[in-house]
Amino acid sequence: MSTVVPRLDGPVTSFQHSYIVSEQGTATIWGHDAPGQAGQVIGHVAHPSVRQQLREAGRSLGLRL
DSSP, rough: OOOOOOOOOOOOOOOOOOOEEEEEEEOOOOTHHHHHHHHHHHTTOOOOOOOHHHHHHHTTTOOOO
16 A cells, blocks of 8 residues: 555645655655656655556646656
């Protein structure tokens, strides 16, 4: 099960993180555009069983994944 979701339900801060760490690995966020950040999170932080589903959801939101 992954806690990474394709879209949040409420407002979030605009604070830019450098890294996101989970049991699956570490995603480098700093220096990437939105599609790059999403790709990092999906490829390195999300559970492998939901990565393809998250990529498809990201594409439906207009991200180049």
